[in-house]
Amino acid sequence: MDVSGAGLKSDSFEELAMPLFDQLYNFAHWMTRNREEAEDLVQETYAKALKGFASFQLGSNFRAWMYRILRNTFLTSRTGLKVTMTVPLDAEEDGPELAVERETPETLLFGRMNHEALHNAIDDLPVHSREILLLCEVEEMSYQEISETLSVPIGTVMSRISRARRSLRDRLRPLAQETTGVRGSREQP
């Protein structure tokens, strides 16, 4: 959603921001894991965005801007501070980390897994993995858009997505193995 042209007025904020309401709320709820906190986060995000709308740069990505405000607000909230304290300061971020993976019976099953198992697996991911997976798969943001939202280089976006997917697969694999009785297929040549 690139906004271009002159004459941005405060009343156009509502026109631009309200279509994002449902998806911002969904993202906020995934981050906070709590309805009340998600509502507070979204409310604060809209208040901050409206306040800063005059400084919004024409031609830049409005959706990424809104998500960036929401994410920064979350990270400085009590819940955000608590979860980021538990995130290891890893040495990631140098570039894509794309391990070769072969298809296995369980990976083929992932697509048919029930939603609850998938919800729990996504919910169980560390916050950096959870947010990037949601931005990529649910919000269908481009790598560039994610890069703008998270304020990190595209190489970091690629490595984080790769790591998040692998982490999700690792969490789902035991469930798939229980279903199929398959063991140790990843070690096969």
Next chain:
Amino acid sequence: MICDSWKTELDIYLDGEMPSAETRALDIHVHSCPSCAADALARVQMKRSIQAAGKRFTPTSEFRRRVRTSIAPKPHRSFGLTWMLAAALSLVVVASSLSTYMGIQRTRGEQAYSEIADLHVAALASSSLVDVVSTDRHTVKPWFQGRIPFAFDLPELQNSDFSLLGGRMTYLGQTPGAHLIYDVRKHHISVLVFQERSLAAGLDANFLSPKKPPFNMETWSQGGLRYFVIGDASAVDIDRLAKLLKTAS
């Protein structure tokens, strides 16, 4: 193996982020390789499942109405009044403009002060005061590399009453910055550094603090960066730390 090299690219391909020439080559390969085709199918299924599962939470209509109301533009006042009324109004406006301007400046300054004070209090209330724990400026400063989009210098504290406890990332609005914690006679002082051009217009050189501030604070701009020094230490200590920082920058 040829397939191994392609498989490392499958996610980028399926995300639609691969350059068009490579996309065409991988298209051809996937159509002729059952192994890669099966892998691609599994990944597509995974993407679709995550997408479906990820759209989980929906806001209530009451909450939507509340937010919409809070951001709705205020109704425009009608200016279809007579010239006489307009003249009378303009007289009132002119008469009160100076006090209004001063009031706005003070309100903006108080809001900005409040946000800085919030960051200071939030850090002190946090279970972990700093993310990088070190009294060594040569350890703390490099920790911010890659985390914030600018560099800054920290002062030498030998022969002073101040000690550096460490630092953490912070955000003012949408602007990332460095948050350093110093100690002087058991008082914690926050030093916040942001890029001047990234900050909202309210945080300018006319920054004002409330009439009875709960914290002492100093702020200045130097080398394209905006510094805030805030804490419950005495105004003299705040000023001394500010001078040390100004000398180092």
